[in-house]
Amino acid sequence: MKCFVTGGAGFIGSHLVDKLIEKNYDVTVFDNLSSGKKEFIEHHMKNDKFRFVNADLLDKNVLSDEIKDNDVVFHIAANPDVRLGAKKPDIAIKDIIATYNLLDSMRENDVKKIVFSSSSTIYGETPAFPLKEDYGPLLPISVYGAAKLASEGLISSFCHSFDMQGWIYRFANVVGVRGTHGVLVDFINKLRKNPKELEILGDGRQRKPYLYVTECVDGIIFGFKKSNDEINFFNLGCNSTTDVTRIGELVTDEMKLENVNFSYTGGKRGWKGDVPHFQFDISKIEKLGWTPNLESDEVVRKAIKDLLKSGF
Ligand code: NAD
DSSP states (O other): OOEEEETTTSHHHHHHHHHHHOOOOOOEEOOOOOOOOOGGTTTGOTTTTEEEOOTTTTHHHHHHHHTTOOOOOEEOOOOGGGGGTTTTTHHHHHHHHHHHHHHHHHHHHHHOOOEEEGGGGGBOSSSSBBOOOTOOOOOSHHHHHHHHHHHHHHHHHHHHHHTTTTEEEEEEEEETTTSSHHHHHHHHHHHOOOTTTEEESSTTTTEEEEEEEHHHHHHHHHHHHHOOSSEEEEEOHHHHHHHHHHHHHHHHTTOOOOOOOEEEEOSSSSSTOOOHHHHHHHOHHHHOOOOSSOOHHHHHHHHHHHHEEEEE
């Protein structure tokens, strides 16, 4: 199988690439290195089955040329910072154009399968606990979430209009080694600067499910192999959640710090667009036979340990 991975030099994308290469597939990574790092894929550079294209999805001519002869596209590229949307909304909107360019290049070159990294943010702030995939209406509260929902819509419409097939995964918070952003990385960085004080955004009670990155990649590949509808869509996470204050405690514990003062910026959200509490129902993918091995708190502790060990 020939795989085209957008965002393959990023955190989740590079773990996906490791897994695809391990399975002996041919892999082309298409990444503009805006938030990805060449060092995350450096170990594959001499492999004949691996190819790296340093380019932007907004450059449709290059994209359309490079995507030829692939069997499946894993669309992992996006600006991952949910917070940015409230300051620079155009960044997430560019990701919608990127998804359109990708789908249209697939259409032009008869590439029929797309796997997409969507997000829990498409659901917005809902009264539903836990959240099932068929929840509606879908009213995201961040521009990032809106861009993911728009991309889901484009994928669905292209699949129907041009006989393609799509796999959409709405990720929980994904963490682990090579992580470059998010609450764990923020807390470690803050405590390295000042080991006595940890500023926590919001009231610390924001509570979400966490998924270890290698489990996320296993789930993506599992669902891709086991479902075969025109559009296949799944929540990918775990059944439990971890709150932000607990993450602070786990980080200070793993960094062996004592008497750290936690200060809170206040309010129920970390930032404008932050959904303070959600929980996934993952029974749809569980019924196919996939379930994560780690609970949310275990995921967070393992990710902190691995990040610290990697010395990022
Ligand atoms: P990341 O920033 O590490 O990876 C994104 C990659 O896409 C980077 O390598 C970046 O250089 C590349 N990229 C961005 N825009 C591009 C463009 N226009 N052209 C080519 N390459 C481009 O982020 P991540 O955490 O690995 O996230 C991967 C995907 O999963 C993203 O789509 C993100 O929105 C989604 N997601 C992540 C999480 C999470 O918790 N990390 C949760 C939900 C969804």
